Amino acid sequence: MKYLIVGLGNIGPEYLLTRHNVGFMVLDRLASNFEVKFSIGRLAYHVEIKHKGKQIHLIKPTTYMNLSGKAVNYWMKELKIEKENTLVITDDIALPFGKLRTKVKGSHGGHNGLRNIEEVLGSPAYPRLRFGVGDDFGKGRQIEYVLGNFEGVQLDELPEHLDRAIDIILSFCLQGVDKTMNAFNQ
Numbered sequence: 001m002k003y004l005i006v007g008l009g010n011i012g013p014e015y016l017l018t019r020h021n022v023g024f025m026v027l028d029r030l031a032s033n034f035e036v037k038f039s040i041g042r043l044a045y046h047v048e049i050k051h052k053g054k055q056i057h058l059i060k061p062t063t064y065m066n067l068s069g070k071a072v073n074y075w076m077k078e079l080k081i082e083k084e085n086t087l088v089i090t091d092d093i094a095l096p097f098g099k100l101r102t103k104v105k106g107s108h109g110g111h112n113g114l115r116n117i118e119e120v121l122g123s124p125a126y127p128r129l130r131f132g133v134g135d136d137f138g139k140g141r142q143i144e145y146v147l148g149n150f151e152g153v154q155l156d157e158l159p160e161h162l163d164r165a166i167d168i169i170l171s172f173c174l175q176g177v178d179k180t181m182n183a184f185n186q
Contacts, residue, residue: 002055002079003173004086005030006072008113011062017155019133020065020146023089025158026131026165027058033166042078043071054173057081068113069120083121087172088128089165090114091146095132097154098161102129102168102181127177129168131161 007023015021031038031047038045044059057079061071076086087102090111095101105125108114118124134154137145150158164184171180 001053001173002057002081002085004057004059004072004075004079004081005169005173006068006075006086006088007058007060008065008068008088008090009060010064011060015147017149018147019091019150022091022131022133024060026089026129026162026169027060029159029162030166030169031058041075043074046075051170052174056169056173065113065116067116069116069118072117073120083123083126084177086126087169087177088114088117088126089169090128090130091133092130093133093135093142093146095130095134097132097134098157099132099186100129100161100165100168101132101185102127102172102177104177104181127172129165129172131165 005027007027009015009021009024034049036047036049038047038060043063044061046057046059049056059071059075061068063071090113094109104127106128107124108118168180168184171183
């Protein structure tokens with residue numbers, strides 16, 4: 001069984017520790033845990049891991065956030081992986097920092113990466129892991145906030161939340177989305 005795990009983010013050192021790049025951070029940590037390195041592929045950095053008989057493909061789109069759907073669509077077709085076996089990891093300002101929520105479908109909620117994936121796939125029905133980054137910003141400062149770096153207590157607590165996200169990913173691949181939601185959504 002094959003799975004595609006998509007971490008959303010933006011390429012470039014200026015985005016490395018930004019809230020918007022939490023999808024990249026989760027996959028970087030997962031790849032590090034499995035002692036594998038990403039290589040550049042078409043429209044994304046890609047690496048494959050094997051875990052308990054499952055082939056798990058990780059991608060970090062190089063299309064920038066607003067065109068993430070192009071990379072997701074390409075890799076789903078290239079690897080012949082269905083939407084049900086694809087999990088998109090995204091930052092979410094509607095959730096408090098560190099709160100993780102898995103869903104089988106949903107709205108893009110104004111998130112340009114999710115909006116583009118929905119447009120390209122023609123449906124909002126694809127599994128996603130929403131990683132809460134909080135909403136500690138003033139009116140009109142959302143873009144500045146999500147493109148800002150994690151800092152202070154959030155930066156200190158980030159590794160623990162990244163590890164929990166990895167547990168959710170592996171559960172998704174081994175047990176499916178329904179059992180994963182039951183086990184991890186509080």
